[in-house]
Amino acid sequence: MSYVTGCVLPVEAERRARFVDQARKAAPLIREFGASCVVDALGDDVPKGKITDFYRSVAARDGEILGFGWIEWPDSAARDAGESRMMADPRMDVSDMAFDARRMIHGGFEMVVDEGPAGPFGYVDGFVLAVPSENREGFIAHCLAAAPLFLRHGATRHVECWGVDVPAGQVTDFQRAVAAEPGETVCFSWIEWPDKAARDAGQKAVFAEMDTAMADNPMPFDGRRMIYGGFDVVSREA
Template identity: 50%
Template structure:
């Protein structure tokens, strides 16, 4: 079964070239260790939320934006072996981070929904939200319906992933980012589009589609979900 590592990273708005070069160097290691795809996306349409948002998640300063990134693995065993092997990769470990690693958020996720069609990704919508285990089935039903609607209106892929290895961080982490309560878990999701224009037009159609009207009782707290639009800067396979 496929496995996903998801990341939210605070980066300087003026440092795109430096962060992209760093990501390209590091991501080649992930591919060498068995990853099937690595995608790094630069914040483009990342709005301020009333309760949560991407910038608050990593305590971003006014001079910073966020990168939304993920690594795809063929299975968790390959991912775990790769992470262990990388610990002894001196060249990789010696790379200085061009961002504050203490505020980077990361975690491992199991795919729940992955609907795709052919095309080259030129824009990404990223989502982070809290869902209780009791509501997982109801959320899955809603996510599967939404995925088909996104693809109908021009999306290339809709991926929904359930938190499996979501560690507690000293400064930031996924659960803190959505103000998780009780036994709530975190869902890491994204929608891929061919370009921003298709995304903008697609969202208008999605929101007007009667099949996308919210259920009478949502399976998660929408006020604590946050999302944003991102431009891919690295896409390795």
């Protein structure tokens, strides 16, 4: 089963160019270590929430923007081997990073839904949510039923990932990001679009159709605690 390392991080806005440069230099190395795809994106349309949101997930400060990204691996064994090589390779320079790594949240996820033709993309909608662990199959079924709605309106890929190795952090973590309760699993998801214009038009069409199309497919999780936003892709290596 494909495995995903997902992360959210606070990036200093004035060091945006450095973040992009670092991401583009690191991605080919991570591919060399066994990853099948490496993506980094920066916040463009990220709303504030009443209960949870991406800003609070990483305790974002004034002058910081949000980073959302992931690494796809063939399986968990490839992830383990790749991360070991990554940590030992002197080319992976982590000094003078353009973000505060102490507030970065990260975790390991199994890819349970991967729908769409895929291909090049320039924009993503990112999501993090908490699902009752006993609702795993219902969550997968819900997402498989929802994916065609987005694909019909211009999305090229719809991915849902189930948390399997999501560590607690000292400052921030995925559990706190979505106010996860006992017995809930954190999920990491994204929808790929060709560009922002396609996303804006597609999202408008999806919202107009949502009530009817999803009437018989209620969310098997608390949508009030889901965090979401739109991100510009700044680095992609596949």
